[in-house]
Amino acid sequence: MRRKSPLTGRSRASLRRPFQALVMVFAVAVGALAWSAPVQAHGTVVGPGTRAYQCWKTWGNDHTNPAMQTQDPMCWQAFQANPDTMWNWMSALRDGLGGQFQARTPDGTLCSNNLSRNASLDKPGPWKTTTVGNNFSVHLYDQASHGADYFKVYVSKQGFNPKTQTLGWSNLDFITQTGRFAPAQDITFPVQTSGYTGHHILFVIWQASHLDQAYMWCSDVNFG
Known part of the structure; x- marks a missing residue:
């Protein structure tokens, strides 16, 4: 015989059912979070x-500062367009390209990896530059340690103006393709160039090893 609660008159079994359902919902939610966390880490x-x-490194803790508009107008327009572009700086990826980078990435969308949410990164203008020499290193930070099948490295042609022109494939010089890299959080490899001066775009493609995921980025460099 089922006993009833002295307060509600309901059976203990009927009282346990809502609690059990709540526990199941909580478990599913926790499981979903645990499953999705590695996917978000790039x-x-x-x-x-x-x-x-x-932009994130410079302004992430000060992104509401109106001084950004005059001191760093390209980061300012990017934050105005979509702050998530900077908060998720590690997630500029596309799945399943099968190495067809040029065929599936139209001119003018290279810096955003053809992701509409990152379109602000394709805008020409006075992006802040990092000074490099003819020979420099590229440093990838990968918080999930995916490893790399390879990296492809390009530099915008001499005479291309990143301040006034959007980047297309014909504006790039192919520099090198690396070999494989084992999973690691930090990957660094050397790049050797010659004949470049002034503001250029360094364009890097990372083909990750764990899945067919392609990342494409633009870094603004000044060859000193």
Whole structure:
């Protein structure tokens, strides 16, 4: 015989059912979070810093400062367009390109990796630059340690003006393609160039190893 609660008159079994349902909902939610966390953890080129990373690093803790509009107008327009571009600087990826980077990334969308939410990164203008020499290193930080099948590295042609022109494939010189890298949070590799002066765009493609995920970024460099 079922006993009833002295306060409600309801059976203990009927009281347990809502509690059990709540526990199940909570467990599902926790499981979903645990499953999604690794998917959200990716990386970017932090040296020379990509456009989104540079804006986050410089203004992330001060993104409401009106001085950004005059001191760093390209980061300002990016924050106005979509702050999530900077908050999620590590997530500029597309799945399943199968190495068809040029065929599936139209001119004018290279810096955003053809992601509409990151379109502000394609805008030409006075982006802040990192000074490099003819020979420099590219540093990827990958918080999830995915590893790399390879990196492809390009530099905008001499005479291309990042302040007034959007980047297309014909504006790039191919520099190098690396080999594979084992999973690690920090990957660094050398890049050798010659003949470049002034403001250029360093364009890097990272083909991650864990899945067919392609990341594309623009870093603004000044060849001193």
